[in-house]
Amino acid sequence: MKKDEATCRGGSHRTTRTGTGAGFAARTGGSFAGPRAMVYDSDNIEEADILTAREEELTMPDYVHPDVLVSTEWVAEHLTDPTVRIVESDEDRALYTQGHIPGAVEIDWHVDLQDPLQRDYIDRAGFERLCAERGISNDTTVVFYGDKNNWWACYAFWVFKLYGHDKCRIMNGGRKRWELDGRPWSTDRVDYPATTYTAPEQDGSIRALRDEVLKHCKAGKQLLDVRSPEEYRGERMHMPDYPNEGAVRGGHIPGAANVPWPLNCNEDGTFKTAKELEKLYIKELKMKRRSPTIAYCRIGERSSLTWFVLKYLLGFGNVKNYDGSWLEWGNAVRVPIAKGDTPA
């Protein structure tokens, strides 16, 4: 991670990110593309007028939906609570095997949540089966946590919301905070009695598919590219130090601003404060909470963390994750692409 940390982890930037977007880019030698202000078309002006005064105050005392976050302490107190199921989702799934929170089950983003045939998530029946096997009922409070600043935990959270699960939480700080707090790991095998679970069809209001993204882009609406600056500029088609998974074009969706996802997090894996997040998205980027917003990355995993931040911590009313992301866009025929460090 050393190289990755140097290029896109939020903590590395904290000491330098003290001023405006432009000043920040200048101080980091231009190696960092965002955040940059976006210019929107007229259909957003009305909302802007309504919200400008309040948003410029930057006095958000707390997250808009603070109840979606729980602390490691809360989790430690609810390890055996039958109404709570703790779920680990990791980039490296052997981490769960190596040691997990006592009583936690694992849901793997790739093996458990993806349809093995079609490029899509498991279908409704598959989701119902998965929940039943993990001992999750419709009224269970599901607490997600994991490695990498809870990036996969947010992804699993998003898939649970796709299927309308009501009580979803993120353990703030994930594995890293649990470890830093000196809390115990367990290697016990965890199995719960199967439940019955009934899910609705997918909730399209939080998921953007390609055609919608194209319309959104052409209408000049709020788009966020949360990948590393190198990917955004089109210099590389995958994360620093990760293998290329096969995008044939580099760059970003025209109009998308670049806010690398690590900027949402502190060095200890917890989310930045409401004030810090508000400053980043509302003040510096001039984003509007009520304007339709789409976030994307490479395969929709990093952007599910940003989606979580915008929707729950900052209270954006209409924000979607484009899970097709660059792996789809960078391979699609006749979709517009921009290169370089500016949105257009």
Add this chain to the structure above:
Amino acid sequence: MSGVQGKLDGIVAEFADLDAREKLELLVDFAKGLPPLSADYEARKATDDSRVHECQTPVFLWTEVAAGGTARLVAEVAPEAPTVKGFVAILAEAINGQPATEAAGIPDDVLDRMGLADVLGMMRTRGLQAILTRIRRGFAAAAVA
């Protein structure tokens, strides 16, 4: 069993009849068995070209060949990447003390044969294949030198 292939066949057999959970547990066991770097290798991390840059987590590899043509794989993998660490430990067990030429010829299908490709999924498997490629290339170059 002898030779790199024989050692790998033995490890493949260990994985053969395990379910997914057991395979991951065995992989983690291998990861735990990877010895920490000795002080001299620790010191060489800063100067040698041992860092695997294709890998997302800090991985340091040395592919060395003794005078008699015997291979030695020395490695350090960050504890937050037990999958990579376990795979490197498996390769070290198969390679160390065996002819370097054989280490350079490990076939691509090791992960498939251990049944780990399905357990880990395509993206993770690809990352591990990149490490295998790097190790093979290292021994091929060292065996020639």
